[in-house]
Amino acid sequence: xxxxxxxxxxxxxxxxxxxxxxxxxxxxxxxxxxxxxxxxxxxxxxxxxxxxxxxxxxxxxxxxxxxxxxxxxxxxxxxxxxxxxxxxxxxxxxxxxxxxxxxxxxxxxxxxxxxxxxxxxxxxxxxxxxxxxxxxxxxxxxxxxxxxxxxxxxxxxxxxxxxxxxxxxxxxxxxxxxxxxxxxxxxxxxxxxxxxxxxxxxxxxxxxxxxxxxxxxxxxxxxxxxxxxxxxxxxxxxxxxxxxxxxxxxxxxxxxxxxxxxxxxxxxxxxxxxxxxxxxxxxxxxxxxxxxxxxxxxxxxxxxxxxxxxxxxxxxxxxxxxxxxxxxxxxxxxxxxxxxxxxxxxxxxxxxxxxxxxxxxxxxxxxxxxxxxxxxxxxxxxxxxxxxxxxxxxxxxxxxxxxxxxxxxxxxxxxxxxxxxxxx
Amino acid sequence: xxxxxxxxxxxxxxxxxxxxxxxxxxxxxxxxxxxxxxxxxxxxxxxxxxxxxxxxxxxxxxxxxxxxxxxxxxxxxxxxxxxxxxxxxxxxxxxxxxxxxxxxxxxxxxxxxxxxxxxxxxxxxxx
Numbered sequence: 001x002x003x004x005x006x007x008x009x010x011x012x013x014x015x016x017x018x019x020x021x022x023x024x025x026x027x028x029x030x031x032x033x034x035x036x037x038x039x040x041x042x043x044x045x046x047x048x049x050x051x052x053x054x055x056x057x058x059x060x061x062x063x064x065x066x067x068x069x070x071x072x073x074x075x076x077x078x079x080x081x082x083x084x085x086x087x088x089x090x091x092x093x094x095x096x097x098x099x100x101x102x103x104x105x106x107x108x109x110x111x112x113x114x115x116x117x118x119x120x121x122x123x124x125x126x127x128x129x130x131x132x133x134x135x136x137x138x139x140x141x142x143x144x145x146x147x148x149x150x151x152x153x154x155x156x157x158x159x160x161x162x163x164x165x166x167x168x169x170x171x172x173x174x175x176x177x178x179x180x181x182x183x184x185x186x187x188x189x190x191x192x193x194x195x196x197x198x199x200x201x202x203x204x205x206x207x208x209x210x211x212x213x214x215x216x217x218x219x220x221x222x223x224x225x226x227x228x229x230x231x232x233x234x235x236x237x238x239x240x241x242x243x244x245x246x247x248x249x250x251x252x253x254x255x256x257x258x259x260x261x262x263x264x265x266x267x268x269x270x271x272x273x274x275x276x277x278x279x280x281x282x283x284x285x286x287x288x289x290x291x292x293x294x295x296x297x298x299x300x301x302x303x304x305x306x307x308x309x310x311x312x313x314x315x316x317x318x319x320x321x322x323x324x325x326x327x328x329x330x331x332x333x334x335x336x337x338x339x340x341x342x343x344x345x346x347x348x349x350x351x352x353x354x355x356x357x358x359x360x361x362x363x364x365x366x367x368x369x370x371x372x373x374x375x376x377x378x379x380x381x382x383x384x385x386x387x388x389x390x391x392x393x394x395x396x397x398x399x400x401x402x403x404x405x406x407x408x409x410x411x412x413x414x415x416x417x418x419x420x421x422x423x424x
Numbered sequence: 425x426x427x428x429x430x431x432x433x434x435x436x437x438x439x440x441x442x443x444x445x446x447x448x449x450x451x452x453x454x455x456x457x458x459x460x461x462x463x464x465x466x467x468x469x470x471x472x473x474x475x476x477x478x479x480x481x482x483x484x485x486x487x488x489x490x491x492x493x494x495x496x497x498x499x500x501x502x503x504x505x506x507x508x509x510x511x512x513x514x515x516x517x518x519x520x521x522x523x524x525x526x527x528x529x530x531x532x533x534x535x536x537x538x539x540x541x542x543x544x545x546x547x548x549x550x551x
Contacts, residue, residue, distance in 0.1 A: 040488075049493035049541060051477045055437050063479055063495050065542035069523050149481055152490040177480055177509055196440035200433045201476060205502070304438055 002083065002104055006031045007323035008316070009097055009111035011088045011264065014043020015305050016296020017117030018071035019312025020319065024115070025078045027320035030327075033081040033109070035088050035099055041075070042068035043119060044142070045305065047149045050170050052197075056306035067305060091116075091268040093289045112323035115315055116265055116279065116287070116294040120258040120301055122167075128256050132219030135226075141167040141255040145174070154178055156251025160228050161185045162216050166194035166303070168255025173202035182208045183247050188215040188233055195303070216252065217244055225250055258301045268292055276300040285315035291326065293319045334411060339379060339420030341367050343395075350417075355408045362401050366421050369394040373424040376401045380414040393421050427453060432470055436462045443467050475499035479541070482512055482527055487519030487544040494527050497537045504532055512538065519546040 007029035010017045013036035021034045040046065045053070048064030055061060058070070075082070086101030097109045122140040130138075137156055139147075144155050145167065157180050161168045164187035172182045185203060190213050192199055203210055217231040217239060232243035260278040262270070270279045271288035278299040279287040286293050295315035296308045332352050336345040345364045354360055362378070370393050377387040378401065388401045399421065403411070411417070427448045434441040439459060445467045446454040455467045469475060477499050481491040500508060508531055515527065521544040528538040 046542070049481060049495075050479045051495060052438065061477070063493060063541040065493050066495075066523065069542055149493065150489050150491065152481070152483070174480075195438050196433050196442075197435040197438060200440075201435050205476065 002033070002081070002107060002109065003031055005110040005112070006033045006081075007111070007327065008032045008113045008115060008319050009095075009109060010034045010115040010117055010316075011091070011097075012036065012043065012117035012119055012296075012298070013038070013041040013082065013084075014117060014119050014296065015045060015068070015071070015308045016119070016298070016312040016315070017043070017115065018068070018075055019309045020115045020117055020293075020295050020316030021080045022071060022074050022078060023313040023316030024113075024320040024323075025080050027317045027324075029113075029320035029323050031081070032078075033083060033111075034075070035083045035086050035097070037085075037087055039085045041072045041082065041084070047142070047146045048170075049149045050174070053305050056304070057309055064305075071309075088264060091264050091292075093269040093292070095291055112291065112326040113319040114268075114292045115319050116262075116268075116270070116292065116298050117296050117312065117315075118261045118264060118298045120260045120297040123254070123257045123259060125254060127259075128254070130216055130219060130254075132216075132228075133221055135219065135221040135224050137221070137225035137251045138219065139251065139253055141165075141171045141253045144251075144253050145171055148174060148178060154180060156180065156225075156249075158183060158249040159251045159253055160216070160230075160247055160249045161253045161255060163187060163255035163257070164189075164192045164194055164199075164210060164212075165255040165257065166198050168253065169194050169198040169202040171253060171255070172208050173206060176206045176208065182206075183249050184208075184230070185210045186214040186216060186230055187212045188237070189213075215239075219252060220246070225252055228252055258297065260298050260300065262298060265292075265294065265298070270294070284318035285311065286318060286322070291322055293322075334414050335416040336362065337416055337418040338364065339377075339418035341370070341393075341421040342419050343367050345419050350403075350411075352408075352411050352414075355403065355405050355411055359405050360403045362403055362419060364399050364401075364419060366393045366395055366399060370421065370423060374421050375424055377420050377422065378403060378407070379418050379420060380410060380416075383410065383413075385410045385414075385417060389424065390421075430471065432467055434458060434463045434466045436466050445471065447471060474502040476502055476505060478505055478508055478538075480509060480512055482540075483516040484521055484544050485516055485518045486546050487517075487521065488547055489544055492517060492521045492527075492544045493541040494538050495541050496531070497539055500531070500534045500536050504534060508532055508534075508538075517544075519544050 008024040010021045025032045045064035045068035053062045053067040090098040095111045095114045100106045159182045217229045220227040227248045231239040279294045293315045295311040343365045375387045378385040430445045432443040444456045455464045479495045484492045525540040
């Protein structure tokens with residue numbers, strides 16, 4: 001059963017989100033909810049069936065699903081709520097979250113602190129503008145990885161892989177294991193972009209040729225990929241004429257980089273760094289919007305999951321602390337509303353306890369001039385809290401009124417106060 | 425006996441140290457370029473009896489997914505990898521599969537077990 005308001009809501013149940021939720025709960029957050037788009041927790045780790053995870057965090061060499069399972073189990077032990085198969089549609093800067101899911105329908109939730117942990121997505125053919133025809137058989141490496149490792153079918157028989165990132169190299173070995181032929185791995189840069197150990201254990205071990213300084217010049221084939229034409233690249237990243245080679249294949253995999261997924265961050269008004277593609281964050285992993293935190297590949301793309309976990313833990317701890325502080329303010333604050341003939345009131349929000357220390361100055365502008373004596377009245381519904389006489393009011397001249405300390409008791413009863421300017 | 429140098433890349437951790445290993449016949453005399461002692465172990469093993477962890481999938485009947493990921497409990501000899509994969513391909517498990525379930529015991533007589541990497545609940549369990 002979903003609650004209306006949480007201490008911490010985490011969007012995304014990959015390694016960053018799981019770590020953040022666990023640590024938030026351990027830090028003292030009362031209600032923690034993880035919203036996940038997929039039908040199960042773990043994120044992309046579930047399709048990363050190879051080993052090499054957890055050497056730093058657990059001092060063990062684990063597979064992706066095993067690494068994820070440890071966090072999934074801990075999440076359950078801590079009674080963190082989860083909403084699976086759910087899509088967070090929108091998030092406001094006030095931490096109001098709109099979610100739709102099969103199990104709960106469309107719901108609106110509030111949270112004292114929000115953790116963005118949506119991870120990243122793969123760059124596609126469109127983003128690297130690969131020329132040629134548009135046949136079937138062009139996939140991102142991660143999509144192929146999901147097909148082969150979770151859904152159980154092979155996207156092709158003869159592969160060329162563009163990009164020497166880790167996913168590309170790991171898929172080269174994986175496809176070989178499943179009986180496919182990987183003709184070539186092409187890398188546009190003059191160096192390997194993934195880890196050297198993957199070059200050894202994924203490519204060298206299975207005699208899969210890697211060509212640096214090479215890229216795909218065009219894709220050939222009408223209904224299905226029939227071949228790709230490769231070309232060598234010079235130091236200025238220009239194709240070298242005469243170096244073209246036609247490599248017959250039925251599938252091209254792209255392992256050409258990852259982009260932090262920040263559509264929701266943008267909707268929440270979070271400022272993004274054009275270099276990383278992720279939110280600007282401080283040392284607590286708090287974004288430019290107070291109470292909204294971010295961790296993992298949504299901030300910048302990591303090469304080791306262990307570091308993602310570390311970022312998630314840090315983020316979860318700080319999000320929980322923010323929520324705990326915010327909870328202390330709950331019910332202590334009143335919203336200041338503009339009533340009749342008032343455009344706005346500053347401050348927008350007032351801590352009720354502030355009156356225990358001193359009177360509070362309210363400032364506003366009127367909508368229309370009144371050239372005769374008026375009352376400036378502070379109201380709690382129909383109850384008048386205080387008022388002040390003015391001989392006239394004009395939009396060009398700011399109106400001030402003190403909320404006196406004697407209003408303390410009246411203010412305690414209010415959830416919002418409005419200010420109006422009326423004729424005497 | 426003459427000494428010769430072999431170049432290896434340690435695959436024990438993501439650091440991927442470039443090793444220069446001095447050997448005399450079958451014997452490792454010296455390992456350089458490693459950042460920790462695991463590099464020495466790797467060099468010795470890689471030259472005498474190269475081994476790899478193997479991770480793949482096995483078919484599952486009645487599970488939330490048609491496959492379960494599996495892994496070798498410890499590295500197996502490199503020349504046996506393709507045989508092991510063929511062996512694993514013959515198997516079909518029935519859901520539920522539990523993390524750590526032994527999928528093959530003492531695979532190919534290597535003394536290494538093949539284990540499930542995660543839970544695969546049965547389809548009805550999950551709904």
